[in-house]
Amino acid sequence: MADTMQFDLVSPERSLASGPATAVQIPAAEGDMTAMANHAPVITILRPGILTVTAPDGVTEFAVTGGFAEITPEGTTVLAERAYERHADNRAAIEAHLEDARKAASDAVDHDKAGADKMVSDLVHLLERMQ
């Protein structure tokens, strides 16, 4: 088995996961990336997507809607604004976000528009994967 690193997933309200992980697939703003032990230090923004954590005792998946991740050789910390376990029960919460994002996108002008539209499409994509 590959080396493990410390993994933490925290949201403003609570800590969702903490423990050793071998690999963490992060939905970064510019594309998915996978962090493993001894990764070079990176700080990246998240886009709405699925966060996949491979731990020695199994794989867990979370839906996150934004925030950022700090990757160091020793571990990965994901600070998600909202995080849910990937589960059909949590679809409603994501749908509420999508509703907000759609509204924001329709209000947005010029340069904000592209970002808001991307947010909507990311959320739609996330919802499709939440089955």
Add this chain to the structure above:
Amino acid sequence: MANLKDLKNRISSVKSTRKITKAMQMVAAAKLRRAQEAAEMARPYTEKFNDVMSGLAASVGDSPTAPKLLRGTGSDKTHMLVVMTAERGLCGGFNSSIVKLAKQRAEKLLGEGKTVKIVTVGKKGREQLKRDYGDYLVGHVDLTEVKRVGYENAQAIAKDLLTRFDAEEFDICTIFFSRFETVISQVPTAQQVIPAKFDGDAPAASSLYDYEPSEEGILADLLPRGVAVQIFAALLENAASEQGARMSAMDNATRNAGEMIEDLTIEYNRSRQAVITNELIEIISGAEAL
């Protein structure tokens, strides 16, 4: 001498007051525990966030391309004061001490010729500020219906503030809340949130990390979130402080009621005896007269 029936009524009314304050104290104790837990759970996020942000802020620092939320508008004419208080009273000096601090600040700023705008969070603060500063109130956030403060409440407040900031309604924003130290000590605190100030002690982080996208890009994304994070932390501190203050206020009230009951009971017994003695004297002197 007060008559016996009046005394009896007063004793029973104080007794039921004591029951109420006792119950409120116990409820506050339970809520305090929950509020403290919530504050503790939020701490890792806030700490991490501030660490990363202070690193970023230090490395981008004063560069002219830095976002306005970090650099400020370059002026300090208009101040926004966000006064966070409770929705309910009966919690000792909790609301008044926050309002007092905000009033002092407003007084000082007005004295310096600055413009002051006030947004209140929580009904009690608004009531107290309306009298003297009614003209400066520009907004109010009602959390009466909120049983437990969540991040989305903080986000809503932050969003409102950011919209106002983008519309150049103010230059500097300060939040007023009560920091929870212990059950008996809550410290009213003023904290500047816009332009952002981070108290983490991380050194300039640029040398350490790769950034995706650029440092400026990350800052632009995270700074607005930072406002929400700070407001959320303040709301949680406030919630814990409120319950702590209520608990000790109600504890005092309960003890006071107990003392009052003792005093009243002694008075009641004395007057009861006086009445009996009086009656005896009347009977005896009546018998002697025969």
